[in-house]
Amino acid sequence: MxxxxxxxxxxxxxxxxxxxxxxxxxxxxxxxxxxxxxxxxxxxxxxxxxxxxxxxxxxxxxxxxxxxxxxxxxxxxxxxxxxxxxxxxxxxxxxxxxxxxxxxxxxxxxxxVSEKTRRKNYTLKLSKEFSAIHKGFSKGRKHAIKVGEKAGLKLTSVTIDELIEIQSKNYTYQIPKRTLKNLVNVFIQNKKGTVLGVFKDEELLGGGFFINDKDKVIYLYAAFTKEGRKLQAASFLISSMIKKHENSNVILDFEGGNLPNIGKFYRSFGAEEEVYSTFNKAFL
Structure with a gap:
């Protein structure tokens, strides 16, 4: 029943x-x-x-x-x-x-799953050494990561408020800020999440919020400045997370990719496509 x-x-x-x-x-x-x-x-x-x-x-x-x-x-x-x-x-x-x-x-x-309602997500298994995973990166992604490395980008923990401020100044769409803050607080308190910022010297270029779910690390949220996009901060961030979890049973879940440009970006790391569906109905 x-x-x-x-x-x-x-x-x-x-x-x-x-x-x-x-x-x-x-x-x-x-x-x-x-x-x-x-x-x-x-x-x-x-x-x-x-x-x-x-x-x-x-x-x-x-x-x-x-x-x-x-x-x-x-x-x-x-x-x-x-x-x-x-x-x-x-x-x-x-x-x-x-x-x-x-x-x-x-x-x-x-x-x-049907063609009308199918949506895409991308995941990457991190069971190999970084050098082996890196071979699966596209030529363009390898170059983008080198741009960040040559610029001397560094990673360190930041607050979610700092990333939300970047979001507000650099993106046209808005997010439920209170919801995001509440999520971050719970995950940080339980040591199941991390907020990382990408820096060029003392300048914060953006960053991401990653959460742990059993054998997955989920890339739940990210925001970058114009300069961060220019210096390939997102590529540097993701590459760094892959290095951190190399040779493990962890799967990096990109938590998106339905938009063509975003999907192309995730595929450039060698990520595999998975498909899920939406259930839609209207009685109006």
């Missing part, structure tokens, strides 16, 4: 155990993570938490709609055992009609 459970009525322990042990396990679906990034969220639960489907939603006037939160690339169905495509579809179709619009990104381990 599939039941709709409100967040306030959720058995958090059983829910989080399901996410932790799920074949499709993702940190994005943990209760504490969703409490930070989602305005509201409820859950569809199969039997006694054998499978769950978190439903993040917003309200606009009197209209409720399901939407993917920021910093939460993949959700979908999570299950302790393999479940059929039919059951996954059944759970998705159980999302109540009170949500007049649904746009929900599933995860790469869900089976419901």
């Amino acid at each position: 599939i039941n709709y459970v409100k967040r306030k009525d959720l058995d958090v322990l059983k829910y989080d155990v399901c996410i932790e042990k799920a074949i499709q396990s993702r940190i994005y679906a943990c209760s504490w993570y969703l409490d930070i990034v989602a305005d509201h969220w409820d859950v569809l639960v199969l039997n006694d938490y054998e499978a769950v489907l978190p439903i993040p939603f917003n309200r606009s006037f009197f209209v409720k709609y399901v939407t993917q939160p920021y910093f939460c690339q993949q959700l979908g169905v999570f299950s302790k055992d393999v479940i059929s495509e039919e059951l996954q579809k059944e759970m998705l179709n159980k999302i109540p009609f009170k949500f007049l619009k649904i746009s929900l990104s599933l995860n790469v381990d869900n089976l419901l």
Whole structure:
């Protein structure tokens, strides 16, 4: 039986155990993570938490709609055992009609991928020595990293406020700053994340926020100045993280790549494409 459970009525322990042990396990679906990034969220639960489907939603006037939160690339169905495509579809179709619009990104381990709704992500296994991984970089990416090295770029820890300030001054799109700060605070306190800045002498050129999720290091957020882009600070940052985790079972998750230029950038590090889908429905 599939039941709709409100967040306030959720058995958090059983829910989080399901996410932790799920074949499709993702940190994005943990209760504490969703409490930070989602305005509201409820859950569809199969039997006694054998499978769950978190439903993040917003309200606009009197209209409720399901939407993917920021910093939460993949959700979908999570299950302790393999479940059929039919059951996954059944759970998705159980999302109540009170949500007049649904746009929900599933995860790469869900089976419901179609050409109309497919999205791309990129990951890179770091099980080899850096020299071997470096051979997989494109010629252009190797050159870009050399630009940063010749400029004498350095890495050091910075605050997320410093990167948010760079974001505000150098990008046209905005992000939920409070949400990002709350996420960073939790990950830093639990020693599961790091905010790194790229410097040219005393000038901060930008940086990124990386989080740990089991065998993954996720490149969750980044911002760079115009000078940082000129000096290839992003390439230098990513290359440095690859060096740090060489010869390990870590997978670098670029947490994006659906936009062609971004995808091309991640592929230039030798990253592999993975595909997930979005579930869209409208009752308006």
